[in-house]
Amino acid sequence: MTDINDLPEAERTLLLVDDDKPFLTRLERAMDKRGFIVTSADSVAGGLAALGAAPPAFAVIDLRLEDGNGLEVVSALHEKRPDARVVVLTGYGNIATAVTAVKLGAVDYLAKPADADDIVKALLASEEIKPEPPENPMSADRVRWEHIQRVYELCDRNVSETARRLNMHRRTLQRILAKRAPR
Structure with missing residues (x-):
């Protein structure tokens, strides 16, 4: 590099x-x-x-x-x-x-x-050498949480619409949104 x-x-x-x-x-x-x-x-x-x-x-x-x-x-x-x-x-x-x-x-x-x-x-990164994997990659839970937050924002913070687009029960989505972001 x-x-x-x-x-x-x-x-x-x-x-x-x-x-x-x-x-x-x-x-x-x-x-x-x-x-x-x-x-x-x-x-x-x-x-x-x-x-x-x-x-x-x-x-x-x-x-x-x-x-x-x-x-x-x-x-x-x-x-x-x-x-x-x-x-x-x-x-x-x-x-x-x-x-x-x-x-x-x-x-x-x-x-x-x-x-x-x-x-x-x-x-x-040079073309022959692949970049090293990230030192602290996001956890799968964090990636999921970020995706849910992005869809939630794209749906203008409408819980029902977000739940429908994510094929998720509305109450489940509300519980996820109420929690802090995972590490």
Whole structure:
């Protein structure tokens, strides 16, 4: 793994595309502190516009955006700059979209919420060497809890609608929501 600060400024450019504004802001700050020159967008249209005349060397793109699919941005970036290293983030991971993302040029596919250190490792990992597994990965209970919270927020905090979409009894969901997040 190379150090980002060893690269020339033009090779430290990073595009972040995510419609979750608080997450985008936190990730933007974290990546800036790590030495990247960050541009961010909160939609497919914004991401495509940000590619502009000087496509970035790195990108972190959410799969599902309000105005479309983040894979459109991955594809457009790979056409303009085939050597760009892209990591796709998603709260809805499945094998088919992971395969599609890699075919379109992504170097990794991470589940949300992803840690900034894990994202940097994925972006900077050499092609021959796989990045090490995370030191403190989220537990399965935590991943489940995060997924439930995300669906709950997407359903505008409507317990009945969330329970229906998760194929879960409403009272069970209420008990889960009343508890603290697992470690």
